[in-house]
Amino acid sequence: MRHRMRCLIVSLFSSIAAAAWAGAGSRVEGNNCVDNDSGIQAVVSGDNFIVGNTCHGNTTNFDVSAGNALGTVVDVTAGGAVTSTIPWANFEY
Numbered sequence: 001m002r003h004r005m006r007c008l009i010v011s012l013f014s015s016i017a018a019a020a021w022a023g024a025g026s027r028v029e030g031n032n033c034v035d036n037d038s039g040i041q042a043v044v045s046g047d048n049f050i051v052g053n054t055c056h057g058n059t060t061n062f063d064v065s066a067g068n069a070l071g072t073v074v075d076v077t078a079g080g081a082v083t084s085t086i087p088w089a090n091f092e093y
Helices: none
Strands: 004-007 018-023 025-027 032-034 036-044 049-051 054-056 060-064 073-075 088-092
Touching: 004 060, 036 054, 054 060, 060 088
Parallel strands: 004 025, 018 036, 025 049, 032 054, 036 060, 054 088, 073 088
Antiparallel strands: none
């Protein structure tokens, strides 16, 4: 079964992942995960496609096992202009 998680804004302030997958073949795109233990988490090697997400204030922003496709994570925690020439980038802010 294929899933698509898109445009979710999660701020759980908890000890779980904001967006977690244990399955395969999902597209995880356009999510904003704030103040959790994990932001985006793919716990198994599952051929998931993870792009265009933003994470802030999580203990671990992107916890992605090998075997998943993860767009480059761009660190903009220092502030300033947000620039990237990578269309599939994920951002830490």
